[in-house]
Structure formats: C-alpha cells, structure tokens
Amino acid sequence: MAETKEASANVTVTVSSDPCRGTCEIKPNNANTTSSPATAPPPESAMRPSAPPPPFLTAPPPSRPPSSASDQNAVSPPYNVAQAKPGSSTAYPTRIITDHSSTRHNIIVGALIGSAIVLVLIFVIIFFSLKRKNRLRNTVVLWKKDKKNENIKAFLRSHDLLMPKQYSYWEIKKMTNTFMEKLGEGGFGGVYKGKLSDGRLVAVKLLNDSKSNGEDFINEVSSISRTSHVNIVSLIGFCYKPKRVLIYEYMRNGSLDKLIYNQGASSKYCQLEWNMLYQISIDIARGLEYLHRGCNTRILHFDIKPHNILLDENFCAKISDFGLAKLCKKNQSTVSMVGARGTRGYIAPEVCSNHFGRVSYKSDVYSYGMMVLEMVGRRKNIDLEVSQMSKIYFPHYIYKQIEVGHDLHLDGIKNEEDKEIAKKMILVSLWCIQTNPSDRPSMTGVIEMLEGRLQSLFFPPNPFVSSPTTSP
Incomplete structure (x- = not known):
C-alpha cells in the first residue's frame, strides 16, 4: 500500500492509503526528541491529511428524481459510475432507484384503453353488419x-x-x-x-x-x-x-251466426223469431240465385255459412266474403278445381271427392241447406255436448223426427204458423243436402219451395244413405 509522508521541522506525519488500515501516524523527528517541552504544538493544518477520506466514510450523493415521463419509462442499470468532481482523484459507485409501481399503473391503463377501443370497433362492425342485413x-x-x-x-x-x-x-x-x-x-x-x-x-x-x-x-x-x-x-x-x-x-246487425247462436238478444228478436229467420233464408236464396243466374258471369261462392251472411238495420240479409269465389261462364255447368275449398261442415261432398260428382253451382246449394238447418236448430250441425247421442248430428236427427212424425221440439214455436214455417225450412234444407248433386234443386227451385205451400212439398229421400255417383 502506498504511504504518504510529509515532514516538517519537528514532526513527521505518515498517512496510509490502505482503507483497511486507515491509520495516521505522527512521529517526532529524532533530531528534535530532546527539544524543550516549552516548544509550541504544531498547527492544525500541519495535522490534516492531504489525501481524500476513504470511501466508507463518505455518504453517496442523493439521486435526482425523474423529471419527465420519458425519464420514468427509461430503463437504467441499477448501478452507474458517477463522474469524479474536479480536484477529486476517486469516482464512487452510485445506485439509481426506479419507480416500478408507476410504470405498472401506466401499463394497466394503456391495456384498458386499448381493450375499450377494440370493443367499440367490434360493436360498430356488428351494428353496421346487422343494419346492412336488415336492409337487404x-x-x-x-x-x-x-x-x-x-x-x-x-x-x-x-x-x-x-x-x-x-x-x-x-x-x-x-x-x-x-x-x-x-x-x-x-x-x-x-x-x-x-x-x-x-x-x-x-x-x-x-x-x-x-x-x-x-x-x-x-x-x-x-x-x-x-x-x-x-x-x-x-x-x-x-x-x-x-x-x-x-x-x-x-251492416249494423252484424253476421247471422251471432243471431242464431245467441237467441233472445232483444225483445224484437223474440217476437219475430221464426218470421225473421224465414225471411232471412229467402233473402240468402235470392242472393245466391242472382250470383248463379243474374250476373253476366256466373259466380260460385264456395263459402256459404252463417258467418258470411251480414244483416243491416232492418235484418235484410246480404252475402259477403267472396275470397274463395270462382267465376265461370253462364253456360258452363261444371268447373274444375284443384283441392277442396270452403269451411268444414258446409262443403259439398263432390268438392272433396269427384266420386260424388262434378263441382258446380249445386255445391253452393248444399252449403245453403246446411246453413238453414243450423238456423232451424239454433245450433251447430255437429254438437258433441248434447244430452242424447242421436242429436250429435242434427241433420240426421231432424230427418228421423220428420220421417216418423214426431214433434220437432224446436225453440220459439208459439203457434201453427211458426210450426209450418219451421217444417218448410227443414224440408227444403233436406232437399238441398242430397249427396247426389243432380238430386238437389237450383236456387230458383229453392225460392219456389220456400214461397209455396207446405202441402206441395214432397218428402225428400234420405240424404245419408245415397251411393256415390259420377253424374253431374
């Protein structure tokens, strides 16, 4: 280890540069060991060492905090060698302290912002894709x-x-x-x-x-x-x-089904019950006769039922709902059809199968007969809620009642006139629902029977035992 020696007139000062030893010796000169004790002590400057103090005796300089975000984000080695001060012969290692929590916070914020931007872009893409799809x-x-x-x-x-x-x-x-x-x-x-x-x-x-x-x-x-x-x-x-x-x-009084299935709606209805029903049946027959014969083009309705008969303030009946109608020439007796049309319970057999004959205006006659029977019975022709099994199918039941001469037991019959009207309507209806289309009357014949005398009407054959036919 190097040593530094400095001599003066009376004292020799020896300073060791070894940091482990760290000694400073002051020795008097031999020549002056016998000097007088009254001699003054050496000055303070003479005792101060000229070399800098050892490193372990010197505190490291404080580190400068980062002044900007760029300084914070800069990655520095944990140690750096400080520049030596002017006049200093030794450089001291210093440690730079980095703020890791601030950096981690910035990374999280950046990730959240980026995710939000991506989600917004996805939403915008989906929105415009759906909008384009809906437009197409x-x-x-x-x-x-x-x-x-x-x-x-x-x-x-x-x-x-x-x-x-x-x-x-x-x-x-x-x-x-x-x-x-x-x-x-x-x-x-x-x-x-x-x-x-x-x-x-x-x-x-x-x-x-x-x-x-x-x-x-x-x-x-x-x-x-x-x-x-x-x-x-x-x-x-x-x-x-x-x-x-x-x-x-x-049409102020609505459809016919409300009238015949909801009896007793008003005192006027109860008083004119059978007269009203009789007149309504004639009105409908006249309307159908006009469609079949009175127009320049014959019109087959194919959906005659109580719901499609409207009543004005005077209970005048009008045929409506021609959505299933078919037009044909006046001299055309039959029409061709693809598939059945109409409402179940009112459709003629030949409309469902050509084994029963050809489709013609007689198909409307069949529907008319089934509708008038419902007007007479004040019920649906097929009713599963009746008390007697024989009354489930009303057309068959009423035919048997007339055939054996039993009382009809119909609602609202007050006198012989009502009874005659009811029986006339029943007989005409049974003629209209014959299985063989050629056995049915035209609507002109229906009007004549309704307006004629009851005694002139023949009892119809049983419409429920007729064999299928191919006659028109």
Missing part, C-alpha cells in the same frame, strides 16, 4: 311483395272501368282511427269499423298477409265489382299496398 332483408320482402302485387296490378289495369274507388293506406288508417274498433274476424282477416269523409259508416276488411299471389283479393274484388243486388254486400273501395284492404258498406 327488407329489400327482399319488398321485392316479393311487388312480385305478389304484379297480378293485382295487371288485374286492376284490365278492369279499370269496373273498379270501385282506390284508397291509400294512410286514408284507411284515418277512417278506422288506426284500426281501433274491431267488428269481427274472418277466415281471410279482421274487420274494423270505419267512417268515410262524408259521414258514412263502413266495414274495413284487412286481409291477412298470405303467401298467395293475391288470388283471394282478386277473387273478392272481381266478384263483387260485377254485382249489384240488394242481397249482395256492396264494395265501396279497396287498397292493395302496402296492405290489402277492402271497404264494404256497414
């Missing part, structure tokens, strides 16, 4: 509706002079107060009460959205637009886009 779907739906309406447009162009007034859908919503009051529900849609600008009340029929090409709409418009009869409901107007709507004259 709506376009396809509108295109399909336009394709369905092509037949209607062509039909309206070819029958422009015969068509009733066409309304916009906005006008339809206005006259019905956005379909507020519902009058009933049919096989093709709901019926709502409306009011025209001139104050007239109307029945607005909103057709169901169907997969057909508008055949039901065309059937109804083309059929009724060709008619003008007191016993056929009047078509006032229509709308075919975006929804198909038909506007009829308003």
